[in-house]
Amino acid sequence: MTAIFDFLTRISPLSDDAQRVLLGMLREESLGKGNYFALAGNVETQYGLLTAGVMRAFYRNADGEEYNKTLFTPVSFVGAYASLVSGQPNQIYLQALTDCTVWTAPYASLTSNYDRFPDLERLARKLAERYYVVKEQRELEIVMLDAGERYQLFQQQFPTLEQLIPQYHIASYLGITPTQLSRIRRSFARND
Amino acid sequence: MTAIFDFLTRISPLSDDAQRVLLGMLREESLGKGNYFALAGNVETQYGLLTAGVMRAFYRNADGEEYNKTLFTPVSFVGAYASLVSGQPNQIYLQALTDCTVWTAPYASLTSNYDRFPDLERLARKLAERYYVVKEQRELEIVMLDAGERYQLFQQQFPTLEQLIPQYHIASYLGITPTQLSRIRRSFARND
DNA sequence: TACATAGGTTAACAAATGCGAACCGGGTCT
DNA sequence: AGACCCGGTTCGCATTTGTTAACCTATGTA
Numbered sequence: 001m002t003a004i005f006d007f008l009t010r011i012s013p014l015s016d017d018a019q020r021v022l023l024g025m026l027r028e029e030s031l032g033k034g035n036y037f038a039l040a041g042n043v044e045t046q047y048g049l050l051t052a053g054v055m056r057a058f059y060r061n062a063d064g065e066e067y068n069k070t071l072f073t074p075v076s077f078v079g080a081y082a083s084l085v086s087g088q089p090n091q092i093y094l095q096a097l098t099d100c101t102v103w104t105a106p107y108a109s110l111t112s113n114y115d116r117f118p119d120l121e122r123l124a125r126k127l128a129e130r131y132y133v134v135k136e137q138r139e140l141e142i143v144m145l146d147a148g149e150r151y152q153l154f155q156q157q158f159p160t161l162e163q164l165i166p167q168y169h170i171a172s173y174l175g176i177t178p179t180q181l182s183r184i185r186r187s188f189a190r191n192d
Numbered sequence: 193m194t195a196i197f198d199f200l201t202r203i204s205p206l207s208d209d210a211q212r213v214l215l216g217m218l219r220e221e222s223l224g225k226g227n228y229f230a231l232a233g234n235v236e237t238q239y240g241l242l243t244a245g246v247m248r249a250f251y252r253n254a255d256g257e258e259y260n261k262t263l264f265t266p267v268s269f270v271g272a273y274a275s276l277v278s279g280q281p282n283q284i285y286l287q288a289l290t291d292c293t294v295w296t297a298p299y300a301s302l303t304s305n306y307d308r309f310p311d312l313e314r315l316a317r318k319l320a321e322r323y324y325v326v327k328e329q330r331e332l333e334i335v336m337l338d339a340g341e342r343y344q345l346f347q348q349q350f351p352t353l354e355q356l357i358p359q360y361h362i363a364s365y366l367g368i369t370p371t372q373l374s375r376i377r378r379s380f381a382r383n384d
Numbered sequence: 385t386a387c388a389t390a391g392g393t394t395a396a397c398a399a400a401t402g403c404g405a406a407c408c409g410g411g412t413c414t
Numbered sequence: 415a416g417a418c419c420c421g422g423t424t425c426g427c428a429t430t431t432g433t434t435a436a437c438c439t440a441t442g443t444a
Contacts, residue, residue: 059332067335069328082328085321091332118310125313128320129277135327136261136274140251140283142334143259143367147431167392175335180431182393339401359422372401374423387444392437399432407424414417 004049004103007075011130012123021113022120025105031055031096038080038094043087046104047079053100054164057092058172068173071097071158071165078102081131097165147176148184196241196295199267203322204315213305214312217297223247229286229294230272236282238296239271245292246356249284250364260365263289263350263357270294273323289357339368340376 004026005019014022031037031053038044040060050072057070057078069092072078083090084107114121141150151174155162162170171181196218197211206214223229223245230236232252242264249262249270261284264270275282276299306313333342343366347354354362363373 059336061336065336067332069331082325086325114314115310118307118313121310121313121317122306125317125320128317128324132320132323132327133274133278135324135331139261139327139331139334140259142331144251144253144257166390177432178392179394179433183431186393358420369402370422371403371424375401378423385444387442389442390440392439394437395435397433400430402429403427405425408422409420410422411420412418414415 001051001103003051003075007049008123012119012126014119014123015117018113018117018120021117022105022110025109026103027105029102029104031100031102033096033099036093036095037078037102038083038090038092040089040091040093042080042083042090044080044083044090045106045108047077047081047084047107047110048102048104050074050076050078051101051103054097054161055094055100056097056165056169056173057094059092066172067175068169071161071169071173073158073161077127079107085128097169142175147174147180148188150174151181151184151188193295195243195267199241200315204311204318206311206315207309210305210309210312213309214297214302217301218295219297221294221296223288223292223294225288225291227288229270229288230275230282230284232281232283232285234272234275234282235279236272236275237298237300239269239273239276239299239302240294240296242266242268242270243293243295246289246353247286247292248289248357248361248365249286251284258364259367260361263353263361263365265350265353269319271299277320289361334367339366339372340379342366343373343376343380 005014008014008022009019026049029048037048037055038046051074053074055072055076055078056068057072058066058068060066078094080090080092080094082088082092110120110124114124141153145153151170154170154174167181168178171178174181176184197206200206200214218241221240229240229247230238243266245266247264247268247270248260249264250258250260252258270286272282272284272286274280274284302312302316306316333345337345343362346362346366359373360370363370366373368376
């Protein structure tokens with residue numbers, strides 16, 4: 001719980017009043033391994049803060065092919081962010097890869113307090129800006145790095161995850177097949 | 193000029209006061225074809241609104257390989273956005289592909305008015321959220337679509353650009369070589 | 385114990401794309 | 415006209431990655 005406000009106020013300071021209001025919105029939820037926090041097709045209304053476990057955000061196309069857009073470890077915002085801010089139907093599935101704890105709140109409760117608490121809207125602004133910066137960085141990595149380099153970057157960014165989740169989820173995060181990831185791992189095992 | 197405020201207030205309404213302040217910051221600039229609006233390495237301070245011409249945002253790695261991250265047509269925000277909001281050194285070049293008109297302002301002048309004008313900060317929030325949504329969409333397109341599909345999408349999104357800028361800029365935007373784009377164009381010319 | 389299942393690796397082949405070089409047509413400059 | 419140059423196309427070949435299928439191991443279950 002304090003971890004959440006540590007996480008938030010490190011992004012942007014919040015008045016005690018704003019913190020109280022925010023606290024009033026949040027509800028603790030357990031999300032069992034394999035269960036979904038958001039589904040494609042819906043207009044999502046809930047956002048959350050992951051405090052324990054691992055989740056993935058993934059896209060699935062008409063042929064059923066999946067792409068793991070993001071992997072989440074605590075403390076992270078989780079939610080169908082694009083759908084929440086745009087009001088458009090959600091395209092992204094959010095799924096627990098291990099048993100998870102998520103503090104959730106209705107997104108509308110957040111936005112409806114922007115007028116009363118400018119510091120809350122400031123937090124939302126800074127958060128959106130950070131989201132953008134992270135996405136831009138990810139775009140550059142996808143386009144400019146080859147799969148082996150992306151794999152090494154993944155290992156740096158998520159040192160614990162490689163043992164925690166199946167290889168095929170990592171492969172999907174890297175934008176390659178499990179076959180190709182296996183080849184990459186073998187080539188590194190030989191040379192390093 | 194009115195086009196700018198049309199563009200802005202369509203994103204989020206602005207009070208007359210806020211519009212006046214914003215207007216006071218903006219300065220019209222001509223940017224000749226080939227010239228740069230932002231360079232990698234600097235911490236950028238200026239943002240801009242493109243009102244005429246075509247620009248590109250591109251990344252260049254250590255080997256000199258380039259990737260056209262974004263193509264801009266009027267009216268668009270242009271600026272080293274990630275650098276501006278994060279304060280980190282800029283990674284992205286911004287270059288005029290045709291003669292351009294850009295209305296520029298110091299980013300700090302904008303942020304320093306957020307306290308006085310919450311509607312300005314709201315605009316900034318909504319803008320950041322939109323930026324994120326667009327970037328997420330682009331990420332999905334890059335990962336889930338093959339180069340031919342991305343080319344068709346480009347044609348839909350920028351119906352005029354194919355005649356206006358060289359093919360190799362389009363290829364770079366699509367993440368492929370001019371050679372491959374040429375093959376794709378030929379294959380479409382045969383079958384459609 | 386025997387069986388089934390899931391995840392990971394490997395092999396053989398196919399498809400997509402990059403790379404280097406050649407070629408070509410339309411401008412432009414002298 | 416002649417000599418460039420730039421951008422686009424094309425060719426042949428190499429590389430990367432996907433696809434399909436087989437196989438192996440660990441784990442769970444009847």
